[in-house]
Amino acid sequence: MSQTALIERAEKVFVGGSNGEFRLPPEANLVVTHGDGAMIYDASGREYVDFLLGSGPMILGHGHPEVVTAVTRQVARGTTFMALNEPAIRLAERVVDASPCGEKVRLVITGSESIQFALRAARAFTGRDRCLRFEGGWHGVSDSALHGARTLDPGDYPDTLPDGGGIPRNWSADMLAAPFNDVGRATEIVERHHGELAAIVIEPLQRCILPRPGFFEAMRALCDRHGIVLIFDEIVTGFRMAWGGAQERYGVTADLAAYGKTISGGYPLAAMCGRSDVMDVMNGWRPADDPKRVIASGTFNGYPVGAVAGLATLDVLERPGTYKRLFAMGDRVTREITAMGERLSVPLLVGGEGPVLQVLFTSEKEIVDYGSMFRADKQKAYVFGVEMIKRGLFVSPYEKIYLSLVHTDGHVDRLLETAEEVLRDVIAKMD
Template structure:
């Protein structure tokens, strides 16, 4: 029998989960929830770890769905935010931290001459698409099958289709999308340059923007794919938008634009950009960004994109400190070392137990997918992965103190250590052994 104190701790977590089910819609905080048998309540995050309500330590590879690139509660971010908090949390008006952060972003992002801040990545992509429609005078948006661009009505098309789409027709991913939007959002296959360009050419007179995750979920772009999008959109004067909410400042200091060598017209940022605090941004050239200028007296030529907390000094201070930390020598080498070792070793361990495990993506953010299909290039390829097997494996990892989101991504942080990797690989071995029985 468990000691009385331990029983009380177990009861505390169970009680909290039960109360969540009563008072939170769906018992969670969004679309992604852990399986009931391993559900947990986080009470603290430190570095690359979190602690649950039972006092259990987990190595965290979800990192709040990506924002905690520097780890949880980084002492320099905590100190800087504390100093700003004593001066006030939000003013709505201009403040020094947000001006300094804008300057820092413009200097770091290849496509940026100006930035505009929003409260979330979903808002950033939504406003970027609105901006594209305004400057082109066209309405339609082309996205890519499997691409995630937040939760706006223009984004949730063709994101999780159960089978390959009938290009360029897209199906809505959720109830509540207006029927009037059908046909306004087109879809193309990721990593198929010929098909994508054919769709762009055919609909050029209607397309305001092509929006793409340069690293689509866990799929890296094949050579020439992003270049083909750039050439076709430039030829037809269509706005090319890179959704860098995940890749920005994560896979390289200059994000996907630096990593893959292609510069879009607009790019959106979030997650790691603000050190774990809520903030996102649109970046682009003056010629497009001027449409956001609220000094315009003729409101017919103004694109509205505003939010109460969008430029708050707390998130801006966290972002400035995060960028200072990320710019230090060796940061990205460390991310590649930690993530690269996991990506190399997990498939080897799986193979010893008869599992075909692949780790597509980049070292700083990747997935584990169980499939014999190689290489993984398209959404159709990802559909061959065994999700039930991934769920079973992930549950076993969670039972061993490794926090992952089943069938999603492994996010690597600067705070993860070689010792964390050792413990993770040991847990992976045990998890594979268990599901092989």
């Protein structure tokens, strides 16, 4: 069936023709037939170098032989049991081993669930209801996490609003927000509300914004001073920025951490882990009437197919040279796109670092918080992404570029050559 016919069918059955927020305009829309290593293919027979990586999970590329072997073997042995199973135990052990805060683990299915359960655990453990997050960070789609993910009127900190329809407005009272990297603002809010605060939740590489030196240390100290639970959302950064994730890379240990994407090997699986005393609120042996008892259950929790895929992925990531290679690639992309911007007089910044990057069209010298990121030209970023896709480079027109272990220097050459063409022929002419 032709790609055009498939897109028409998708438009009939999916609202807006897509399955979520990721959607492409007609001139770049496509239906993926399959992926192989660093490449994906569409129903018209076109190939693309994949720099979206399924929004991050495919850090070993598509159909990695070790993942395929592990999954195929597991599928024949049973796909879900509810009960304890060996792959789940082995994966939990690896998380404990790698995560600086990992003492106990709960395996779940989506990143959104892992953050939701982490917030719930912090609330139950402290007996407090409110949490502090940083404006513009993304913590998934639970009703709590969808307060303050979008920009606020700067004067209104720490108040948040629901980020979309259908989210109870009165829940806003329990999610406060501060600007990322602003120690002063966050300290002032915590000092004012500490008796009510259960958690500070941080996306350590907030979208593509790096933490300023001392920011995480200050949040750690505030949590220690006031008995607040520090939650790191490592769903993007876990096992990607370093074996020990953002906690290792930026040198601060959280109380709870959430994992997803990388740890899943491309299958539905996520995890939360952390201090035994906090995690113990999820202990299923607690009496049902214990007010601290947190329900964090799910039919597919401990999903063995996802667990073997995750284990196979971690086996590959653990080999020497992984992070050196990912960061060398990232440094090259950052350096060369920055130089292109200067050469072509297109004001831009490359945010992020290592295998997580984002091209922002802005004249600002540094992106430090959501306000400065929000001021970047979103229309140019969108056109840049769409034009890249039209030229066979699959990137998100909304978000990050992800680098993987199967991207070769040749793939990066193509990314850079195409970026230069798009910047020169399209973006430079937009003003």
